[in-house]
Amino acid sequence: MTDTTTGPAAGGPPAEGPGADGADRPRRPRLSAAARESLAGWLFVAPVVVILGLFLLLPILMALWVSLTDWNGQGSPFKPGVPFVGLDNYARLFTEDDLARQDFMTSMRNNIYYVLIVVPAQTVLALGLAVIVNSRLLKGRTFFRAAFFFPSVTSSVAISVVFLFIFANSGAVTGLLALFGIRGPQWFADSRGTLHLLLGALGLVDPNAPPAALTDGGPFGLSWWEWLSGPSVAMTTIIMLVVWTTSGTFMLMFLAALQDIPVTLEEASRLDGAGRWQTFRHVTLPMLKPTLFLVLTLGMIATWQVFDQVYVMSQGDPAKTTLTPAYLSYKTAFRNFEYGPGTAISFVLFVIIVVLALVQRWVLRDRDAAPRPRRRAGKVRA
Amino acid sequence: MTRGNLRNAAFGALACACLLTSAACGSGFDDKQAGPARQSDGPATLQILIGSSGDAETTAVRAAADAWAKSTGSTATVTPAQDIAQQLGQAFAGDNPPDVFYVDASRFADYASVGALEPYGDRISDPQDFYESLRTTFTYDGKFYCAPKDFSTLALIVNDTLWKKAGLGDADVPTTWEQLTSVSEKLAAKGITPLAVGDTRDRVGAFMVQAGGWITSPDGKRATADSSENAKALEYVQSLLKGKLARFPKQLDAGWGGEAFGKEKAAMTIEGNWIKGALKADFPDVKYSVHELPAGPKGKGTLSFTNCWGVSARSRYKEQAIGFVEAMTKADQQMAFARAFGVMPSRQSAKAAYTAEFPGDTPFVNGAEYAQGPVNAPKMESVLADFDTGIQQLASTSPASVLARLQKNTRAALGN
Numbered sequence: 001m002t003d004t005t006t007g008p009a010a011g012g013p014p015a016e017g018p019g020a021d022g023a024d025r026p027r028r029p030r031l032s033a034a035a036r037e038s039l040a041g042w043l044f045v046a047p048v049v050v051i052l053g054l055f056l057l058l059p060i061l062m063a064l065w066v067s068l069t070d071w072n073g074q075g076s077p078f079k080p081g082v083p084f085v086g087l088d089n090y091a092r093l094f095t096e097d098d099l100a101r102q103d104f105m106t107s108m109r110n111n112i113y114y115v116l117i118v119v120p121a122q123t124v125l126a127l128g129l130a131v132i133v134n135s136r137l138l139k140g141r142t143f144f145r146a147a148f149f150f151p152s153v154t155s156s157v158a159i160s161v162v163f164l165f166i167f168a169n170s171g172a173v174t175g176l177l178a179l180f181g182i183r184g185p186q187w188f189a190d191s192r193g194t195l196h197l198l199l200g201a202l203g204l205v206d207p208n209a210p211p212a213a214l215t216d217g218g219p220f221g222l223s224w225w226e227w228l229s230g231p232s233v234a235m236t237t238i239i240m241l242v243v244w245t246t247s248g249t250f251m252l253m254f255l256a257a258l259q260d261i262p263v264t265l266e267e268a269s270r271l272d273g274a275g276r277w278q279t280f281r282h283v284t285l286p287m288l289k290p291t292l293f294l295v296l297t298l299g300m301i302a303t304w305q306v307f308d309q310v311y312v313m314s315q316g317d318p319a320k321t322t323l324t325p326a327y328l329s330y331k332t333a334f335r336n337f338e339y340g341p342g343t344a345i346s347f348v349l350f351v352i353i354v355v356l357a358l359v360q361r362w363v364l365r366d367r368d369a370a371p372r373p374r375r376r377a378g379k380v381r382a
Numbered sequence: 383m384t385r386g387n388l389r390n391a392a393f394g395a396l397a398c399a400c401l402l403t404s405a406a407c408g409s410g411f412d413d414k415q416a417g418p419a420r421q422s423d424g425p426a427t428l429q430i431l432i433g434s435s436g437d438a439e440t441t442a443v444r445a446a447a448d449a450w451a452k453s454t455g456s457t458a459t460v461t462p463a464q465d466i467a468q469q470l471g472q473a474f475a476g477d478n479p480p481d482v483f484y485v486d487a488s489r490f491a492d493y494a495s496v497g498a499l500e501p502y503g504d505r506i507s508d509p510q511d512f513y514e515s516l517r518t519t520f521t522y523d524g525k526f527y528c529a530p531k532d533f534s535t536l537a538l539i540v541n542d543t544l545w546k547k548a549g550l551g552d553a554d555v556p557t558t559w560e561q562l563t564s565v566s567e568k569l570a571a572k573g574i575t576p577l578a579v580g581d582t583r584d585r586v587g588a589f590m591v592q593a594g595g596w597i598t599s600p601d602g603k604r605a606t607a608d609s610s611e612n613a614k615a616l617e618y619v620q621s622l623l624k625g626k627l628a629r630f631p632k633q634l635d636a637g638w639g640g641e642a643f644g645k646e647k648a649a650m651t652i653e654g655n656w657i658k659g660a661l662k663a664d665f666p667d668v669k670y671s672v673h674e675l676p677a678g679p680k681g682k683g684t685l686s687f688t689n690c691w692g693v694s695a696r697s698r699y700k701e702q703a704i705g706f707v708e709a710m711t712k713a714d715q716q717m718a719f720a721r722a723f724g725v726m727p728s729r730q731s732a733k734a735a736y737t738a739e740f741p742g743d744t745p746f747v748n749g750a751e752y753a754q755g756p757v758n759a760p761k762m763e764s765v766l767a768d769f770d771t772g773i774q775q776l777a778s779t780s781p782a783s784v785l786a787r788l789q790k791n792t793r794a795a796l797g798n
Contacts, residue, residue: 073471073474073475073496074475074496074497074498075474076475076477098791099765099768099791099794103768168635169632169633186633189630189632208778318632318774319771320768331764332764334468335467335763336761336764337471339475
């Protein structure tokens with residue numbers, strides 16, 4: 001009985017299930033055992049289905065409706081008088097040459113750079129920390145585990161405020177750089193793109209007079225030069241903060257997975273003559289693959305949705321270089337009363353996250369033609 | 383498992399489905415009633431939402447509301463908002479807005495254009511007594527919507543200590559752009575940052591007014607951002623920034639001009655009368671004086687900031703709400719507010735009493751004669767935020783391109 005009830009729940013309940021089943025079954029004199037079990041299963045999961053439907057699915061559908069309208073925030077969006085505009089709000093984000101598209105594309109650019117840096121950095125850092133605190137040779141492992149995990153349990157708002165102080169123009173970081181004779185940037189006031197700065201430092205282009213080939217045109221209303229800005233100096237502070245705070249959580253996940261790996265496997269590979277790095281690369285890392293997928297997916301979802309750090313630290317400033325789609329969606333809806341375009345942005349964000357998660361899953365899928373037949377034993381888990 | 387159990391299960395599933403569908407189109411989301419019954423006289427229960435500047439303001443408004451409630455037999459509940467723009471947005475969407483609430487001048491057109499406000503301005507006694515610039519601020523489509531609560535203007539704040547240190551006297555306080563440049567050069571020569579100015583249209587915009595320009599036409603219908611007057615203003619500000627004669631607060635490690643000024647990182651700043659309270663609380667030792675802003679090519683100009691007492695178009699007690707506003711905007715009551723939390727009365731009849739009691743504020747009050755209110759058109763918030771971004775980069779970009787961008791976006795927002 002336990003098996004059959006958890007079965008449908010784990011398999012992801014299709015919404016039309018109970019109605020269809022219940023409607024045509026009573027005509028039959030007896031139900032098959034399988035049908036009875038599935039019905040009982042639905043009954044058991046019904047409370048959760050109702051709660052999820054009421055508090056998750058329903059609000060999402062309501063928001064979807066709002067994104068198709070030009071609702072101005074007066075009264076209910078489900079009244080007859082609310083103008084229905086179809087996909088206009090979505091089309092505006094991509095096709096019309098106006099401020100709304102420019103803001104949206106700027107926020108997309110910022111977030112792409114943010115994801116490209118944060119996700120790999122936090123994953124590598126988390127894995128590194130996990131390997132370190134998992135090492136049997138390390139003294140005081142419990143202390144380090146707690147220390148590395150500590151930023152993750154602190155409120156992101158509190159940490160953001162602390163970072164504001166640390167990176168203030170007269171703050172600790174600038175002071176530290178000054179000790180080495182470096183004049184640090186004005187972190188939160190600096191909207192220069194780091195890629196621009198890098199290209200300028202290499203002497204490839206002059207950031208103050210970029211080549212016309214790059215500034216003349218580009219996709220979606222931003223010039224190629226703007227697309228190639230890289231994260232601004234202000235954005236890098238948020239990147240540092242997020243990498244530092246989240247790597248603790250992910251370290252914990254890697255640690256749990258590392259402790260699941262039988263020591264005998266590592267010892268066997270050592271006996272076969274594998275070095276330290278080879279053991280890590282060809283034994284430990286493949287065993288961590290499910291966890292790696294989890295960490296990358298969670299990291300990607302969280303980074304595409306970054307909001308609170310932006311809200312507390314920069315509000316999108318300086319020069320919109322810390323604007324992200326999540327914050328822009330909030331601002332458009334609740335500051336400008338343009339609820340339709342605001343929700344449209346959040347649905348575009350939703351689609352991006354789903355698509356990227358699927359791509360990630362496909363890239364990290366288990367390939368049957370594994371190069372090392374001996375490692376087959378590990379596949380059973382996946 | 384018997385058939386009885388099975389039937390129960392089927393009923394259960396059906397009940398769940400019913401619950402879902404009823405939740406989906408239940409009473410919460412559609413039009414409840416054709417419209418709440420309106421009461422035009424008698425005692426009322428008023429909900430008042432205020433965007434309070436602090437405890438002093440909350441206490442003063444509560445006291446005034448209690449006094450009004452007692453005299454009319456009504457009840458008035460004053461709630462200070464955490465974030466009034468968001469709370470009002472939610473209240474309008476949820477169909478139960480407060481009866482009376484503060485409306486910020488910069489958001490006024492957004493509310494008026496969607497029909498959230500009752501246009502009661504002309505039903506208040508002696509509406510002509512409000513400063514004309516404030517009445518214009520709260521006029522949309524030719525209708526005077528709501529009574530200005532109070533107002534602030536920008537003025538030039540001068541640090542007397544740094545002033546003396548640079549060997550300057552009272553006569554050196556700049557009254558024109560040329561004098562501002564020359565006196566700034568003298569200060570800079572002594573190693574003092576001359577001017578801290580906020581990096582938004584709410585400060586830099588004052589230069590545009592002094593040059594005779596503004597972002598929109600006076601009726602708020604046309605975009606006039608790329609005028610030569612505006613270009614002149616931004617070029618002047620750019621020259622100050624490039625010469626390091628003016629710095630933005632962030633460059634001086636401060637959140638706003640008043641903080642940079644209080645930390646004595648700049649000899650002058652352009653701020654409104656709220657700076658008095660901030661300096662008193664955080665930097666009580668700073669000695670300063672207040673002067674009118676230096677005049678530009680087209681004479682004096684400043685910006686005004688104000689709130690009005692908005693009355694909800696959906697209120698059940700509109701008449702009583704207007705009566706409440708009437709009581710709040712009486713000259714005596716405005717003077718009481720002025721004493722309690724340092725705002726300037728919006729009625730001209732209170733001007734003499736105010737300047738007599740607060741002579742140091744005369745430059746702020748005088749500003750009302752030539753002040754420009756915020757852009758009075760809906761859907762301009764993101765456009766103006768984009769302009770602020772342009773101002774932040776003014777030192778390194780051309781003013782013409784900043785204004786061309788502002789013109790294009792403003793035209794799109796105004797639909798012309």
